[in-house]
Amino acid sequence: MCGIIAAASTRNVGKLLVQGLHKMEYRGYDSAGIALHQENSIAHLRSVGKVQLLEEKMIEEKPKSKLGIAHTRWATHGEPSEANAHPHKSKESVYIVHNGIIENYVELKESLIAKGYDFTSQTDSELIAHLLDFFINKGNSMIEAMYLAKEKLDGAYAIAAIDLKDNSNLVVARNKSPLLIGLGTDEMFAASDPLAIAQLTNDFIFLEDGDVASISAEEYKIYDSSKAEVTRDVTHIDISSQATSKGDFRHFMEKEIYEQPEAVSSTIDGRIGGEDVLDNIFGLGSSDLFSKVERIQIVACGTSLHAGRVAANWFSSIAELPCQIDYASEYRYRNPHVDKNSLLITISQSGETADTLAALNYAREKDYLASLTICNVPTSSLARESDFSLFTNAGPEIGVASTKAFTTQLAGLMLLALSLAKSRNLNPLLRGRIIKALRLLPETIAEALLCKEKMIEIAPSIANKDNALFLGRGIFYPIAKEGALKLKEISYIHAEAYPAGELKHGPLALIDENMPVIALAPESEIAEKLISNLEEVKARGGTLYVFADPSVNMDVKAGHLIHMPKCDFFMTPIVYNIPLQILSYEVALLRGTDIDQPRNLAKSVTVE
Numbered sequence: 001m002c003g004i005i006a007a008a009s010t011r012n013v014g015k016l017l018v019q020g021l022h023k024m025e026y027r028g029y030d031s032a033g034i035a036l037h038q039e040n041s042i043a044h045l046r047s048v049g050k051v052q053l054l055e056e057k058m059i060e061e062k063p064k065s066k067l068g069i070a071h072t073r074w075a076t077h078g079e080p081s082e083a084n085a086h087p088h089k090s091k092e093s094v095y096i097v098h099n100g101i102i103e104n105y106v107e108l109k110e111s112l113i114a115k116g117y118d119f120t121s122q123t124d125s126e127l128i129a130h131l132l133d134f135f136i137n138k139g140n141s142m143i144e145a146m147y148l149a150k151e152k153l154d155g156a157y158a159i160a161a162i163d164l165k166d167n168s169n170l171v172v173a174r175n176k177s178p179l180l181i182g183l184g185t186d187e188m189f190a191a192s193d194p195l196a197i198a199q200l201t202n203d204f205i206f207l208e209d210g211d212v213a214s215i216s217a218e219e220y221k222i223y224d225s226s227k228a229e230v231t232r233d234v235t236h237i238d239i240s241s242q243a244t245s246k247g248d249f250r251h252f253m254e255k256e257i258y259e260q261p262e263a264v265s266s267t268i269d270g271r272i273g274g275e276d277v278l279d280n281i282f283g284l285g286s287s288d289l290f291s292k293v294e295r296i297q298i299v300a301c302g303t304s305l306h307a308g309r310v311a312a313n314w315f316s317s318i319a320e321l322p323c324q325i326d327y328a329s330e331y332r333y334r335n336p337h338v339d340k341n342s343l344l345i346t347i348s349q350s351g352e353t354a355d356t357l358a359a360l361n362y363a364r365e366k367d368y369l370a371s372l373t374i375c376n377v378p379t380s381s382l383a384r385e386s387d388f389s390l391f392t393n394a395g396p397e398i399g400v401a402s403t404k405a406f407t408t409q410l411a412g413l414m415l416l417a418l419s420l421a422k423s424r425n426l427n428p429l430l431r432g433r434i435i436k437a438l439r440l441l442p443e444t445i446a447e448a449l450l451c452k453e454k455m456i457e458i459a460p461s462i463a464n465k466d467n468a469l470f471l472g473r474g475i476f477y478p479i480a481k482e483g484a485l486k487l488k489e490i491s492y493i494h495a496e497a498y499p500a501g502e503l504k505h506g507p508l509a510l511i512d513e514n515m516p517v518i519a520l521a522p523e524s525e526i527a528e529k530l531i532s533n534l535e536e537v538k539a540r541g542g543t544l545y546v547f548a549d550p551s552v553n554m555d556v557k558a559g560h561l562i563h564m565p566k567c568d569f570f571m572t573p574i575v576y577n578i579p580l581q582i583l584s585y586e587v588a589l590l591r592g593t594d595i596d597q598p599r600n601l602a603k604s605v606t607v608e
């Protein structure tokens with residue numbers, strides 16, 4: 001989704017702003033632009049498509065500047081076009097970049113048109129430039145103008161602005177959309193994503209909602225929502241360049257799939273000891289709090305929601321707790337009833353997903369015991385706004401399609417199920433068994449990754465189809481859903497998942513020789529039932545791809561039976577997901593799609 005980078009320096013900033021845009025490409029975008037202060041004018045370049053095209057314009061025009069703002073846009077209001085790309089300007093003087101959505105843009109736009117402002121885009125963002133210009137022309141400083149503009153704006157925003165009349169300062173503002181300041185030597189930066197400036201500094205200040213800041217090469221000043229100057233903590237983060245480069249892999253997604261054994265070790269390490277989970281791994285006081293929990297509510301989106309669906313099963317079977325799960329985008333609109341002693345759990349890779357954050361904010365008004373997040377980004381809004389947290393330590397996930405984040409979320413959620421059971425004095429033997437299996441998990445995942453050759457062999461027979469059906473039962477239904485999501489988002493093949501028992505209640509009508517049916521058949525009490533469901537598919541000509549325990553044997557006719565590594569049943573959802581990731585990747589590779597940045601998608605969905 002949209003990305004902001006801004007810089008004030010004693011050296012030329014054009015190149016480093018474009019490098020920063022490249023670093024944010026993984027987020028998903030459709031156009032890019034830059035505005036560079038040049039003393040008497042502002043160079044303004046925009047292009048539709050890849051940042052590379054903007055870079056080519058920069059090479060041609062060679063603008064020199066020590067103060068600038070740049071942006072990658074993911075279209076919300078108005079198609080991807082040069083006119084809609086950021087930065088937006090007002091009268092060749094005020095230039096802005098904006099992430100988020102201005103909800104009252106129609107009325108604000110009308111009032112600015114009435115004041116004589118011309119609009120050249122269909123965006124909700126352009127009006128911010130005009131609003132700032134309006135207030136600056138009334139004699140206000142940039143900071144004052146930003147506060148006055150904020151009073152008018154409803155919605156979520158991170159804004160960076162420059163004004164032709166000031167060649168050394170840029171002004172930024174944050175409300176419900178991430179924004180941070182990066183501290184350099186003789187230069188300062190602002191960005192919506194630390195990865196954009198990770199090659200320039202390791203010192204970051206994460207702004208809070210309501211903050212406005214002015215930034216020059218030498219200093220920054222931060223003011224809170226009451227306009228008082230405030231000091232915010234400096235966070236030191238060393239994001240190694242190895243973590244943000246593809247190395248020898250063809251795509252970030254491929255790299256992230258094969259990083260999973262190591263990523264899962266990082267989630268588990270230091271959190272288990274002997275035959276149990278350690279106390280308070282979700283924060284001081286978490287173990288005590290867990291003994292009071294009587295009910296769980298999960299909210300999340302997409303892949304993170306699928307992790308939650310698997311975990312709901314574990315909370316019930318290991319910690320004996322009922323669990324309700326909602327799409328974050330739906331939760332606050334169903335007027336949820338909150339039982340006493342309920343724990344709210346959010347799950348998110350980025351920690352910046354707008355719907356999940358909005359659900360957390362909504363839930364704060366309700367009578368939850370506490371909120372807890374399973375998240376991959378310790379500096380994210382979700383991490384800062386939750387009472388308790390467990391960071392998955394997966395390292396930066398750059399591919400839009402989530403892989404290692406999902407696997408580590410599952411490992412983190414298993415730790416949570418175990419912690420809840422421990423605090424409630426439940427199932428010590430089972431806990432010991434699961435801890436043993438968790439220790440073996442990185443090895444088991446490494447073994448599952450060896451199915452790559454088999455996936456390469458079967459990928460062509462799926463790559464030439466328009467649809468695919470994924471089947472699972474029980475705890476494997478969410479894994480089937482995740483498999484279908486992965487395939488559709490990176491290969492653009494329409495894929496759906498069903499609990500296998502539902503097949504004959506409708507979807508069986510879809511089965512013919514053009515419908516690959518991908519089924520998960522671990523050894524379990526329902527494996528036999530699943531196999532009868534698969535017989536129904538076979539009898540109707542569907543091609544079967546069955547991922548199964550070595551003990552499962554069935555005649556798949558022209559299809560494929562893929563035996564998975566043996567592991568404890570509680571680890572199977574995690575392990576069976578691995579070949580589905582590889583299969584999607586290999587199918588997408590054959591179809592030549594943009595695997596790391598699939599069309600229309602964004603990595604961090606910061607608008608509701």
Ligand code: F6R
Nearest residue numbers: 302303304348349350353401402
């Ligand atoms: C799919 C995918 C998305 C995210 C969803 C939530 O591969 O990555 O479905 O899971 O957008 O994002 P986070 O986890 O950052 O809240």
